[in-house]
Amino acid sequence: MYKQGNYPIIAKRAIGRGVFDVTIHCPEVAELARAGQFAQVAAEGFFLRRPISICDIDKERGTIRLVFEVRGKGTDKISELNVGQNIDIIAPLGNGFTCLEGAKAVCVGGGIGTPPMLGIAKCYGRDAEVISGFRTAGIAILQEDFAAAGCKTTLCTDDGTAGRKGFVTEALKERLQADKPDIIYACGPSVMLNGVAKLAKEYCVKCEVSLEQRMACGVGACLVCVCRTVKDGESYLSHVCKDGPVFDSEEVDFT
Amino acid sequence: MSERLIVNFCGVEFKNPVIPASGTYGYGREYECLYPLSKLGGISVKGTTLNPRQGNEGPRVAETPSGMLNSVGLQNGGAKKFLEYELPNLLTKDTRIIANIAGASVEECAELASLIDPSQVDMVELNISCPNVKQGGAAFGTDCNVAAAVTAAVRKELPHKPLMVKLSPNVTSITDIAKSVEAAGADALSLINTLLGMRIDIKTRRPILHNNVGGLSGPAVFPVAVRMVWQVANAVKIPICGMGGISTWEDAVEMMMAGASTVQVGAAIFADPYAPVKIVEGLEQYCIDNGISNISEIVGTVEPW
Ligand SMILES: Cc1cc2nc3c(=O)[nH]c(=O)nc-3n(C[C@H](O)[C@H](O)[C@H](O)COP(=O)(O)OP(=O)(O)OC[C@H]3O[C@@H](n4cnc5c(N)ncnc54)[C@H](O)[C@@H]3O)c2cc1C
Ligand SMILES: Cc1cc2nc3c(=O)[nH]c(=O)nc-3n(C[C@H](O)[C@H](O)[C@H](O)COP(=O)(O)O)c2cc1C
Ligand code: FES
Numbered sequence: 001m002y003k004q005g006n007y008p009i010i011a012k013r014a015i016g017r018g019v020f021d022v023t024i025h026c027p028e029v030a031e032l033a034r035a036g037q038f039a040q041v042a043a044e045g046f047f048l049r050r051p052i053s054i055c056d057i058d059k060e061r062g063t064i065r066l067v068f069e070v071r072g073k074g075t076d077k078i079s080e081l082n083v084g085q086n087i088d089i090i091a092p093l094g095n096g097f098t099c100l101e102g103a104k105a106v107c108v109g110g111g112i113g114t115p116p117m118l119g120i121a122k123c124y125g126r127d128a129e130v131i132s133g134f135r136t137a138g139i140a141i142l143q144e145d146f147a148a149a150g151c152k153t154t155l156c157t158d159d160g161t162a163g164r165k166g167f168v169t170e171a172l173k174e175r176l177q178a179d180k181p182d183i184i185y186a187c188g189p190s191v192m193l194n195g196v197a198k199l200a201k202e203y204c205v206k207c208e209v210s211l212e213q214r215m216a217c218g219v220g221a222c223l224v225c226v227c228r229t230v231k232d233g234e235s236y237l238s239h240v241c242k243d244g245p246v247f248d249s250e251e252v253d254f255t
Numbered sequence: 256m257s258e259r260l261i262v263n264f265c266g267v268e269f270k271n272p273v274i275p276a277s278g279t280y281g282y283g284r285e286y287e288c289l290y291p292l293s294k295l296g297g298i299s300v301k302g303t304t305l306n307p308r309q310g311n312e313g314p315r316v317a318e319t320p321s322g323m324l325n326s327v328g329l330q331n332g333g334a335k336k337f338l339e340y341e342l343p344n345l346l347t348k349d350t351r352i353i354a355n356i357a358g359a360s361v362e363e364c365a366e367l368a369s370l371i372d373p374s375q376v377d378m379v380e381l382n383i384s385c386p387n388v389k390q391g392g393a394a395f396g397t398d399c400n401v402a403a404a405v406t407a408a409v410r411k412e413l414p415h416k417p418l419m420v421k422l423s424p425n426v427t428s429i430t431d432i433a434k435s436v437e438a439a440g441a442d443a444l445s446l447i448n449t450l451l452g453m454r455i456d457i458k459t460r461r462p463i464l465h466n467n468v469g470g471l472s473g474p475a476v477f478p479v480a481v482r483m484v485w486q487v488a489n490a491v492k493i494p495i496c497g498m499g500g501i502s503t504w505e506d507a508v509e510m511m512m513a514g515a516s517t518v519q520v521g522a523a524i525f526a527d528p529y530a531p532v533k534i535v536e537g538l539e540q541y542c543i544d545n546g547i548s549n550i551s552e553i554v555g556t557v558e559p560w
Contacts, residue, residue, distance in 0.1 A: 221281035224316035
């Protein structure tokens with residue numbers, strides 16, 4: 001179940017270099033949405049919509065937040081939209097993360113893969129640790145949001161300008177050695193996801209990863225958004241928009 | 256909806272001439288939560304092959320100015336799954352169902368036709384124009400003799416259904432292919448399939464599509480499609496289902512004036528999933544505003560200079 005509509009933007013902030021945080025009033029979407037799902041966002045003048053993860057959902061206020069980085073011309077166009085204007089979205093799409101009750105979680109975000117971690121981290125509050133990694137301090141986003149949700153935050157930067165210097169996988173390994181969670185969630189570049197998946201396997205922890213692929217329809221009709229998955233030893237081409245974007249890491253073929 | 260939009264296409268009555276295009280609408284399941292499928296004239300379902308196909312590796316889509324390239328490569332669950340799982344559901348939707356079939360050989364196309372013939376689909380659309388498969392596909396649609404041979408073989412195994420043959424625009428003379436297919440027994444033609452194209456990522460020097468090349472569709476191809484429909488309409492007697500870049504009711508009217516009796520809407524659905532329904536509503540209003548009692552009156556009415 002999803003909706004398509006033009007919904008008003010009620011807040012917009014630049015939260016890092018080229019990174020925007022947009023709050024949309026769309027009660028019917030917020031009502032349906034779950035952490036890890038995404039929206040197909042129209043960019044005026046461009047034929048295809050841009051997939052952006054739903055970062056945060058406020059069912060009471062009827063809002064969702066999209067946090068995105070300007071990567072090319074389409075996201076640049078979307079970033080020109082301001083408070084009071086409408087944004088054309090199809091949402092919520094895809095399957096979202098599974099939230100385990102009474103469990104401990106580690107959420108791992110790499111760069112612009114960090115926003116989709118907010119929704120799921122909020123499901124766990126104090127029982128979640130959020131390990132996020134960025135190239136440099138200027139683009140280290142959402143740390144206050146995770147802290148406000150009660151989560152423990154571990155910030156990593158490649159250049160050491162904020163938090164600890166190094167990769168998220170190193171911080172994850174230390175956590176796994178010290179205190180194994182029940183589940184790991186991850187979103188970020190595919191090398192990072194591969195590293196996280198390997199650690200999860202090594203330490204026998206369930207792990208869900210959110211994947212990216214170029215999309216057209218976003219709803220499962222056109223079959224363009226494939227990724228390689230393995231189930232019962234057989235290799236399949238699954239569709240990120242419908243079968244994902246969240247997959248069990250054991251099912252993803254990272255090669 | 257009123258009588259104004261009812262069209263008779265090869266003996267099959269469609270409540271309106273607007274049909275989502277094969278491969279862009281799955282089997283309708285993904286759009287049902289937005290509006291009832293009964294609003295559509297019909298649905299041309301995803302291309303079906305005899306056996307299941309995985310299709311090509313990703314990426315399978317690249318954006319272009321006013322359109323997109325795709326290189327899906329006919330990923331589908333095969334004829335058995337279509338007939339046993341998808342078709343029974345589709346038959347409850349109160350809209351016409353067009354089975355779109357493709358095969359790697361003449362024999363495979365004929366066998367598929369024989370499996371589909373006893374089913375309850377309303378029509379069969381034979382795809383001899385897919386640019387994304389190595390065997391069959393466009394290789395069938397770019398040679399008059401081969402196109403005629405496949406059409407004749409399918410015609411023979413399909414005694415109970417109207418046969419529409421889908422033509423490729425990637426040819427020197429689409430009218431020659433159209434005439435061969437008509438002579439071989441096609442009841443209707445649909446055109447155009449996608450135009451072969453390519454995009455390159457200048458940072459990586461790699462094609463964006465893993466298949467290197469793919470099929471162009473969307474508004475970018477509309478004028479090419481209108482031209483081809485017009486040329487073919489002037490060359491054959493059988494009716495035409497026009498498609499390629501239609502995204503508004505005005506486009507549909509234009510395509511019909513060029514000679515199409517029905518229209519298919521494809522890539523436009525990705526930009527606006529309501530596009531087919533908006534086109535139906537627009538056509539209705541167009542008829543009212545212009546005192547047209549049935550939309551068929553405008554088919555082929557372009558007055559060339
Ligand atoms: C499920 C999903 C969730 C995402 N969530 C977020 C998010 O929360 N925040 C964020 O900043 N980004 C997110 N992305 C990535 C975002 O979709 C791309 O950065 C964006 O599409 C780039 O568009 P552009 O026009 O700026 O770039 P261009 O490179 O000009 O885009 C050209 C074409 O390629 C496609 N494309 C380019 N990069 C990607 C990519 N990484 N993934 C999919 N399609 C791409 C575009 O959609 C467009 O069709 C997500 C992607 C997916 C698949
Ligand atoms: C993603 C995608 C998949 C397609 N798959 C098929 C297919 O399986 N069989 C077929 O005959 N045409 C297929 N087509 C072609 C369309 O049916 C149509 O001929 C073409 O896209 C032109 O129309 P449009 O510009 O409205 O999209 C596909 C097109 C797209 C974009
Ligand atoms: S984008 Fe169309 S099936 Fe995934």
